[in-house]
Amino acid sequence: MIIVTKKSSKDEDVERLKQKIEELGLKAHISKGSRRTIIGVIGDIDKKIEKIDPVAVFSLDKAVDSVHRVSKPYKLASRENKDYDTIIDVKGIKIGGENFTMMAGPCSVENREQMLTTATGIKKCSAHILRGGAFKPRTSPYTFQGLGEEGLKLLKEAGEKTNMPIVTEVMNPKDLDVVLKYADILQIGARNIQNFSLLKLVGQTDKPVLLKRGMATTIQEFLMSAEYVMSEGNADVILCERGIRTFETATRNTLDISAVPVLKKETHLPVIIDPSHAAGKREYVPALARAAIAAGADGLLIEVHYNPAIAVSDAAQQLTIEEFCELMEDIKKIAAVVGKVIQ
Numbered sequence: 001m002i003i004v005t006k007k008s009s010k011d012e013d014v015e016r017l018k019q020k021i022e023e024l025g026l027k028a029h030i031s032k033g034s035r036r037t038i039i040g041v042i043g044d045i046d047k048k049i050e051k052i053d054p055v056a057v058f059s060l061d062k063a064v065d066s067v068h069r070v071s072k073p074y075k076l077a078s079r080e081n082k083d084y085d086t087i088i089d090v091k092g093i094k095i096g097g098e099n100f101t102m103m104a105g106p107c108s109v110e111n112r113e114q115m116l117t118t119a120t121g122i123k124k125c126s127a128h129i130l131r132g133g134a135f136k137p138r139t140s141p142y143t144f145q146g147l148g149e150e151g152l153k154l155l156k157e158a159g160e161k162t163n164m165p166i167v168t169e170v171m172n173p174k175d176l177d178v179v180l181k182y183a184d185i186l187q188i189g190a191r192n193i194q195n196f197s198l199l200k201l202v203g204q205t206d207k208p209v210l211l212k213r214g215m216a217t218t219i220q221e222f223l224m225s226a227e228y229v230m231s232e233g234n235a236d237v238i239l240c241e242r243g244i245r246t247f248e249t250a251t252r253n254t255l256d257i258s259a260v261p262v263l264k265k266e267t268h269l270p271v272i273i274d275p276s277h278a279a280g281k282r283e284y285v286p287a288l289a290r291a292a293i294a295a296g297a298d299g300l301l302i303e304v305h306y307n308p309a310i311a312v313s314d315a316a317q318q319l320t321i322e323e324f325c326e327l328m329e330d331i332k333k334i335a336a337v338v339g340k341v342i343q
Contacts, residue, residue: 001041002075003058006065009037013063020058033204033233036065040075040231074223074267076230077237082268088208088236090184091165093128093343095208095238096270100340101299102331103167103272104324105131107314109151117306119158121321125328126342129185130155130164131301135171136313152182159184167210167301173198180205190214190242190277193225203232210238210301212274215245215253219262226269238270239263240301243278252280252317255288260295272299276317282308285319286327293334300331 005014014030014037021028021041029040041054055067072078087096095101104127106118119130134151147154152168159166165184170176171192179186185208192198193214202209209229213222226237241260243253255278263271275288289300305311305318319327335342 001054001058002068002070002081003039003041003064004066004068005037005039005063007036009063014039017058017061017063020061024054029231031203031231031233035206035233038076038231038233072266073220074227076235077223077226077267077269079266079268084268086235086268086270088238088270090129090208093165095272096298098339098341099298100293100331100335100342101129101270101272102127102328102342103129103131103299103301104304106133106305106311107276107303107318108133108136108312109147109155110312112154112157114306115154115158116161118304118321119162119164121306122304122324123162123164125321125325126332127324127328128164128343130159130162130166131168131187131303132158132166133169133313135169135175135179149178152179156182170198170202173201176201176205180207183207185210185238188212188225190217193217193222196225196228199225199228200232203229203234205234207234208236208238209234210240210272212240212242213244213256213259215243217244219259219266223263223267226267238272238299239267240272240274241278241297242274242301251278251284253278255279255291257288257291257295260292260297264296270298271296272301273297274301276301276303276314276319280317282317282319282323285317286323286330289327290330290334293331293340294338296338298340302327 018028027042031038068081070080085097104122109132132155136146167185169187170179187210190212246254273292275285303318304324308318
């Protein structure tokens, strides 16, 4: 069972609820977020509380906002906890529900010209959110690692000039404070999907978190990582399928398109697709993007560069601005068929 306190609740209210839980022979797992406290009630509730509805017991408490019975291991992310879609608002851009959201931009922030040219180009073709990496997780320690805070400044400038919120990756707990100064959405990359210390930290912020599925992560493990974020008080989590590692080598990864309907059944959180990292080759990106929206995804995260030939990272998978604009025309047509609204 999950107990969510009101925003107005105080420390003494939480302590009183904890004592009440323990008096019933149960254990309380307390997660304090920036906005509210979440208490996980652990134990066999029905055996401990006979002839009493445990939901009713706690729902009547003045400090409690809501109480939920959940059988899934991912309590807060489960549709058992919330049977309607979560819609996340990022500076007026809505992610989830009937909305279809396009996030686009280069793999890495390289320089001012690159960011402004790319951002202006994708904005004209209906992109909603600007992406770009300032801290880059690379397989080789000798390849480009990103511009750090200087890259964040360039990304923020491009976003402001084109009126687009920005999403960027935070890799290291020590970088979180500087990323928070600039980012509108915090991205947790595939390699950090089970970096539980980092997940807890971003869960204590008030910024939406875009969580990428790991290369060998099951859907349950994926949702449990979302649970780490949510259990700290941050309910604004966006799930991103970006391909998993299989025996196939024709593409960089294998896009698990079935993850979309499965996640839609299991969770109320928004689900987006990153076809760029799944494909690894730009010629396959449009087909995977079209498949994603047809399968029910709430958005796409696509790498676009004004001149991919000179890109310092992931050049092979980044679309040109012209290719992105052509894809957006297809996306608009499919969106109309499947009932998605492009803002």
